[in-house]
Amino acid sequence: MSLIDHIHRCQSADMRKFLPWLIVGETAGWVRRDIATRLANYPTVLSVDDSAVRLRDHLASFEHRSAAIGDVARDLYEAGVFTGWRNEWFPVLTRFGAAPMMRLERSAVPMFGVHGYGVHMNGFVRERGRLKLWVGKRADNRPIEPGKLDHLVAGGISLGMGVQECLAKECEEEASIPAALAACARPAGALRYRMEHQGWLRNDTLFVYDLELPADFTPVNKDGEIASFRLMELDEVESILSAGEDFKFNVALVVIDFLIRHGHLTPEHPDYSDLALGLWRHES
Structure with missing residues (x-):
């Protein structure tokens, strides 16, 4: 070596395996394509197609976004999709120093490909x-x-x-x-x-x-x-x-x-x- x-x-990331996760048109993360298929099971929270995963527009505030995605993340954690729940919040940012768009459980950050x-x-x-x-x-x-x-x-x-x-x-x-x-x-x-x-x-x-x-x-x-x-x-x-x-x-x-x-x-x-x-x- x-x-x-x-x-x-x-x-080394092969970005062809991922779809962008968009919040009000901005890229908030990257979701693996097989996980995007599972996220389609939450149609009141997320819309999913072949080009992107999008947070629904009616989730327009920090708290509403955080609560809705938090429920999705908890479901996926309890289903064994990812492990290591920490009860620690990380910000979802499109640019460091900007106001966070929402918060996300730390262990879910890699699953959503959040920066x-x-x-x-x-x-x-x-x-x-x-x-x-x-x-x-x-x-x-x-x-x-x-x-x-x-x-x-x-x-x-x-x-x-x-x-x-x-x-x-x-x-x-x-x-x-x-x-x-x-x-x-x-x-x-x-x-x-x-x-x-x-x-x-x-x-x-x-x-x-x-x-x-x-x-x-x-x-x-x-x-x-x-x-x-x-x-x-x-x-x-x-x-x-x-x-x-x-x-x-x-x-x-x-x-x-x-x-x-x-x-x-x-x-x-x-x-x-x-x-x-x-x-x-x-x-x-």
Whole structure:
């Protein structure tokens, strides 16, 4: 496996398998064609044809849309179509920063192909002029990529939460980083990907942050999502990435970005151009 394979993996969605989900004419998500057939069983909520799934126009408010689609999602969950109900709301947005069109149960977001947003933070230490990266190992009970390697801090942005607020919350819960130290994290851009994972569409944007940590800082996980942490040399990180899929799929993208931005990967790398350009590939 090579580094570029991680990017290809996260840009692998075959959109011919999906129909756009439209709310007042705007694309709110993408629905697998077989799921669209099931959604046709809710004609007071959704209209379905060969070109699109459309939310009925009479569902014109945030609350009416949220309630109607929430009932549909609950039915499909109880029928075993998808799993992992979390009782956590995510916004349905056509553009980040716009007013949400409705809310949706987090576990239903991939089924509806809704654009999700999250924060991913690289926590690093500077030692004798070299950078080392804190790497977490996901707990074996995680519903997505159990046991895979992860960031020091990462999480989805739920309804009503800002990016910085989400980052501070995840810093505290995932690594016991105090608020004053978390506030030193610096934004380092955003990455977008669209892939099929566990049978559903992951259609996500990640807001990337870097945080330089004191040499004597040791992260401690509080929410049970991370089983352990290890401070790694960047050569080891690159070697693990090049060897296979030990890193969680989207974490691999952010770590490759980190290696490029901090000069560990240089233009002498045979895939440098494809890596650098591929990370910022954007599809509407």
